[in-house]
Amino acid sequence: MKEKLITKKELKKLFHDNMTMMIGGFASVGTPEVLIDAIVESGVKGLTVISNDSTHPEQGLWKLISKEGVVAKLIASHIGMNPLTGTKMNEGTLPVELIPQGSLAEKIRAGGAGLGGILTQTGLGTEVEEEKERITVDGVEFLLEKPLRADIALIRGSIVDKKGNIMYKGTTQNFNPLMAMAADLVIVEAEDLVEVGAIEPENVRTPGILVNYIVRSECHE
Amino acid sequence: MNNEKEIIARRVAMEIEDGNVVNLGIGLPEMVANYIPDTIDVEFQAENGILGMGGTCKAGEENKDVINAGFKYVQVKKGAMFFDSATSFAIIRGGHVDVTVLGVLEIDETGTFASHKIPGKKVPGMGGAMDLVMGAKKVIVATTHTKKDGGKKIIKKVSLPITAVSKVDLIITELAVIRVTEQGLVLEEINENTTIEKVQERTEPKLIISKNLKVMFSE
Numbered sequence: 214m215k216e217k218l219i220t221k222k223e224l225k226k227l228f229h230d231n232m233t234m235m236i237g238g239f240a241s242v243g244t245p246e247v248l249i250d251a252i253v254e255s256g257v258k259g260l261t262v263i264s265n266d267s268t269h270p271e272q273g274l275w276k277l278i279s280k281e282g283v284v285a286k287l288i289a290s291h292i293g294m295n296p297l298t299g300t301k302m303n304e305g306t307l308p309v310e311l312i313p314q315g316s317l318a319e320k321i322r323a324g325g326a327g328l329g330g331i332l333t334q335t336g337l338g339t340e341v342e343e344e345k346e347r348i349t350v351d352g353v354e355f356l357l358e359k360p361l362r363a364d365i366a367l368i369r370g371s372i373v374d375k376k377g378n379i380m381y382k383g384t385t386q387n388f389n390p391l392m393a394m395a396a397d398l399v400i401v402e403a404e405d406l407v408e409v410g411a412i413e414p415e416n417v418r419t420p421g422i423l424v425n426y427i428v429r430s431e432c433h434e
Numbered sequence: 435m436n437n438e439k440e441i442i443a444r445r446v447a448m449e450i451e452d453g454n455v456v457n458l459g460i461g462l463p464e465m466v467a468n469y470i471p472d473t474i475d476v477e478f479q480a481e482n483g484i485l486g487m488g489g490t491c492k493a494g495e496e497n498k499d500v501i502n503a504g505f506k507y508v509q510v511k512k513g514a515m516f517f518d519s520a521t522s523f524a525i526i527r528g529g530h531v532d533v534t535v536l537g538v539l540e541i542d543e544t545g546t547f548a549s550h551k552i553p554g555k556k557v558p559g560m561g562g563a564m565d566l567v568m569g570a571k572k573v574i575v576a577t578t579h580t581k582k583d584g585g586k587k588i589i590k591k592v593s594l595p596i597t598a599v600s601k602v603d604l605i606i607t608e609l610a611v612i613r614v615t616e617q618g619l620v621l622e623e624i625n626e627n628t629t630i631e632k633v634q635e636r637t638e639p640k641l642i643i644s645k646n647l648k649v650m651f652s653e
Contacts, residue, residue, distance in 0.1 A: 384482050385499050
């Protein structure tokens, strides 16, 4: 079995300037805080970040957005709880593409599921529709939302085995299982790392085949 | 019951029926849960991945892994379920949510409304609102009748970026219950402390007065 467990220091070699990164989590629940710290410490710049929201001050994406030049573009559904994101957006220093939360989820799912996009009525007649195609199916109009993929997905699992199989507790799932499917390289932050077989197969929500590397959430070096 | 938000939340709660699956928006709509009687069974959905959501947690009783879509720590009821965001919005878009309640910045006489952006000022983003109004069987707007500065919220044409086109069924404010119909806005109920004329003064489109106009909470 390939050793997937790496340290925070080894992780930094995987980050490069101008990458597209998906980051799991909703607010700071299911958010890979240690992996986000590693991005900051690595000094990479110019990232396109895809995440549901920009968390609240001092946590999650705030740690990236508050550093000059780390995030070049943010794709998210909600930025209202982190005033810094809105301020930077209004100043013109941080372009933000707002996507309805359900469409964001499905675009990422499509990216990971080999689909050419999804058709939804969400956003019809709004600014979300700009530059997107309308497709009529049996007389009903839909918006074509294209798939989203990333170079790296950074996700968080409550219980992770050494193969990378993941179980999520509570509401920590959110975008994590979707992002695990939609990136070339997937790194999971494991809150609890266990031996293979310790998670019952019916409780595995993200299969280990999708996970390239594991970093423990208490890992500080 | 003088607080206008309490009046709104309490009146919205009366729209919710036994067995309904309900999603409450962030802020004022969240208060609706406090006014649902124990005699009816309501399944609360939170778009970050819960069916069977309970109340917000008291300090010290939080589970760090369980929040609602408004970033608050919440309890879950027996028989609850957690799921990912794609499943959550399949439930929402797929028509499996009976009622959604949300706030607005502006709404017009066709039920077109704005809630996600004041360009150059406040830009919270739409979150799940656009999907919720597209998929829920009944869309209720819970809002104060006018803006904080007294300006009108219920207007002839929405001026802010549109969140959804013609998707609202009912507007509930501290002054009135207004139904959105193809003919226009129908005033169905008014607060006992106001008059039709006062409600109209604070509403830009001409209100159609229901033949069965009632006083709020009169039943």
